[in-house]
């Protein structure tokens with residue numbers, strides 16, 4: 318059963334960890350190390366079943382492979398999940414250290430980072446036991462990746478405008494952003510700085526109020542943001558918000574945001590968006606800026622090399638949008654692009670300068 322599922326998705330290795338004394342049950346999935354070590358977050362979550370946890374880690378680790386490959390990073394894809402007994406279980410140092418030791422047994426084939434339920438402190442605890450972690454404050458490096466993610470998303474928007482034969486400029490454009498969190502806020506800051514107007518929604522009234530005062534965004538009800546007539550719709554909150562029920566509501570010619578797994582059924586929804594005349598910029602291509610930042614630190618990229626990689630999101634997105642026209646699905650085109658990078662069909666090289674792995 319597990320082998321069949323690994324074979325279906327192409328996973329290399331799945332490690333089940335149980336440490337009774339530390340109260341840790343976890344799964345680490347390494348999808349691919351073809352291009353380099355598998356970098357991916359650790360998610361602490363209360364799953365309804367072990368089955369759900371396994372499905373999540375297999376799906377997420379595969380997506381990391383494609384994200385890294387489409388960003389032309391010499392990195393593979395992996396992810397891990399820690400199965401919590403209760404939804405609000407407090408993070409515990411003893412469990413984090415046990416997780417760190419488990420990560421260490423993989424000797425660098427998997428590099429752990431933050432994800433839902435894991436903060437800098439947790440990463441630092443893990444970092445007591447392994448050097449293969451990113452994103453802590455004391456024991457490893459990283460910091461907040463969202464400004465880099467936002468820059469990548471904005472570059473994706475520029476590619477979409479070019480694809481539609483528009484000037485790639487934000488002057489007088491209207492951008493609707495769902496979620497004024499870390500990434501949404503930074504996207505708003507950049508596009509407003511370049512002359513756009515922003516309409517924004519968030520379930521947090523405080524966050525919205527601050528965005529209104531500090532950035533000058535116009536507030537929209539959370540129930541109406543996806544249906545807001547605008548030039549670009551930018552989902553930066555939860556996954557799955559674009560689905561069979563909401564696609565007909567979208568009133569924007571371009572859909573480009575940071576939210577991971579924004580399409581509920583990526584292959585089907587991507588085709589439905591195309592049929593409706595909405596240009597979808599694949600999530601894992603345009604939201605790779607944060608991964609580029611973390612991988613760049615790991616690989617000891619210079620700031621110029623990092624900047625170039627984030628700038629390259631624009632040309633990669635454009636290539637994928639072109640191919641999407643042929644495949645009738647931009648999601649399919651993005652997966653196809655990433656697979657071709659992994660298979661060596663597209664050189665996995667930076668356009669400028671040499672990059673040295675550290």
Ligand code: NAI
Nearest residue numbers: 462463466496497498499500519520553554575576577607
């Ligand atoms: P965040 O947690 O800082 O922000 C999310 C915001 O969405 C919050 O302000 C929250 O109140 C709001 N929100 C939640 N449900 C909402 C709803 N139904 N309607 C409107 N607003 C709602 O998260 P962050 O870091 O900004 O990430 C946003 C998305 O981008 C997530 O899907 C994340 O997985 C994805 N992403 C983030 C990266 C990063 O560098 N932070 C990198 C790649 C993807």
